[in-house]
Amino acid sequence: xSKLLHLYPRSWRDRxxxxxxxxxxxxxxxxxxxxxxxxxxxxxxxxxQLQGPDRLPDRxxxxxxxxxxxxxxxxxxxANGPVRYDEYGTYREGEGGLVFLxxxxxxxxxxxxxxxxxxxxxxxxxxxxxxxxxxxxxVWSILPWVMPLGVLFLVSVMLIAVGAGRAHIWPAWLVAIxxxxxxxxxxxxxxxxxxxxxxxxxxxxxxxxxxxxxxxxWLAVGLGLLRGFPRPAAS
Amino acid sequence: MFLEAHAGRNTIxxxxxxxxRARRPIVEQSTMTEPLHELGxxxxxxxxxxxxxxxxxxxxYAIMADVEAISGSPMGPGTLYGALARLERRGLIEAxxxxxxxxxxxxxxxxxxxxxxxxEQLSSFARxxxxxxxxxxx
Numbered sequence: 001x002s003k004l005l006h007l008y009p010r011s012w013r014d015r016x017x018x019x020x021x022x023x024x025x026x027x028x029x030x031x032x033x034x035x036x037x038x039x040x041x042x043x044x045x046x047x048x049q050l051q052g053p054d055r056l057p058d059r060x061x062x063x064x065x066x067x068x069x070x071x072x073x074x075x076x077x078x079a080n081g082p083v084r085y086d087e088y089g090t091y092r093e094g095e096g097g098l099v100f101l102x103x104x105x106x107x108x109x110x111x112x113x114x115x116x117x118x119x120x121x122x123x124x125x126x127x128x129x130x131x132x133x134x135x136x137x138x139v140w141s142i143l144p145w146v147m148p149l150g151v152l153f154l155v156s157v158m159l160i161a162v163g164a165g166r167a168h169i170w171p172a173w174l175v176a177i178x179x180x181x182x183x184x185x186x187x188x189x190x191x192x193x194x195x196x197x198x199x200x201x202x203x204x205x206x207x208x209x210x211x212x213x214x215x216x217x218w219l220a221v222g223l224g225l226l227r228g229f230p231r232p233a234a235s
Numbered sequence: 236m237f238l239e240a241h242a243g244r245n246t247i248x249x250x251x252x253x254x255x256r257a258r259r260p261i262v263e264q265s266t267m268t269e270p271l272h273e274l275g276x277x278x279x280x281x282x283x284x285x286x287x288x289x290x291x292x293x294x295x296y297a298i299m300a301d302v303e304a305i306s307g308s309p310m311g312p313g314t315l316y317g318a319l320a321r322l323e324r325r326g327l328i329e330a331x332x333x334x335x336x337x338x339x340x341x342x343x344x345x346x347x348x349x350x351x352x353x354x355e356q357l358s359s360f361a362r363x364x365x366x367x368x369x370x371x372x373x
Contacts, residue, residue, distance in 0.1 A: 016316055022336035023295040023312055033311050040313020044320075 007041035061225030067107030068218035074100035105141035126163020292341035
């Protein structure tokens with residue numbers, strides 16, 4: 001039975017688990033009861049406001065997650081664009097995906113804005129980084145080949161995550177994921193650059209190595225928003 | 236727009252001025268009963284729980300047994316706690332201090348008002364249906 005209880009969110013268990021177990025000890029659950037418990041756990045997961053009084057979920061998380069869908073759409077359009085041959089080499093023309101990329105970046109910026117607004121005034125570095133990321137993200141999506149913009153954006157997002165972690169808005173594991181998502185592929189690219197058989201001229205491979213994990217930022221920020229912000233203390 | 240007071244209810248609703256033939260209230264339900272209407276599949280279990288608590292505080296197992304006796308159908312533990320969480324969140328019930336590991340719940344003043352409104356609505360609905368059945372020409 002304890003396994004079924006673990007289907008419920010932790011905050012729900014903190015509030016109801018003890019009396020729930022007491023109830024089940026008085027009335028051993030039938031198969032129908034077990035199915036009802038599973039259904040109740042799904043309901044508790046889908047209705048975060050029932051999980052407990054400690055956090056307020058932010059529905060902007062859904063739009064940030066939708067941004068991930070747009071990002072995937074942009075990647076698919078770019079990967080299937082017409083092949084070009086010019087002085088820069090051979091590559092696929094990806095302009096068709098830029099609109100989707102811009103929309104995805106705007107949705108991520110909206111999500112980051114929600115986080116920045118919850119950062120305490122003392123977290124000035126994270127707040128300034130937040131505004132930089134909110135602007136740099138959409139600009140980078142229009143000019144994705146300007147890598148310094150991308151570095152500025154990614155570093156800014158990492159600083160927001162650190163600030164949110166220090167302010168107890170996001171847990172350490174979420175902060176770690178947001179930091180590792182760009183750092184790991186960037187490190188991988190740096191290592192690959194020294195391998196004699198690898199060439200950085202393979203633009204699609206570079207894009208895949210860097211952008212696939214970076215796309216996880218949309219998921220991480222979206223889930224962070226849906227996880228909610230600490231409820232302000234009653235005055 | 237007209238403001239229309241409904242007899243027997245403490246609600247004033249806004250009515251669009253569409254002429255006398257088309258003049259109907261937009262909102263008919265009392266605001267006190269809204270918390271139950273918006274509970275979706277938990278609306279009926281919630282009403283059963285409120286009725287169960289109407290004669291005094293009860294803990295989870297006692298509510299389940301009482302609801303089964305009142306309604307004739309069992310209520311699963313997942314449904315019970317899904318409804319309890321919603322009712323508590325809306326301030327219709329409140330948890331009391333635990334007795335050993337069992338925590339009793341009781342109606343709040345808002346819960347009493349909401350339950351009264353809901354039962355009056357159901358009673359009116361039942362009366363209308365019965366009177367129409369009796370007046371039916373066969």
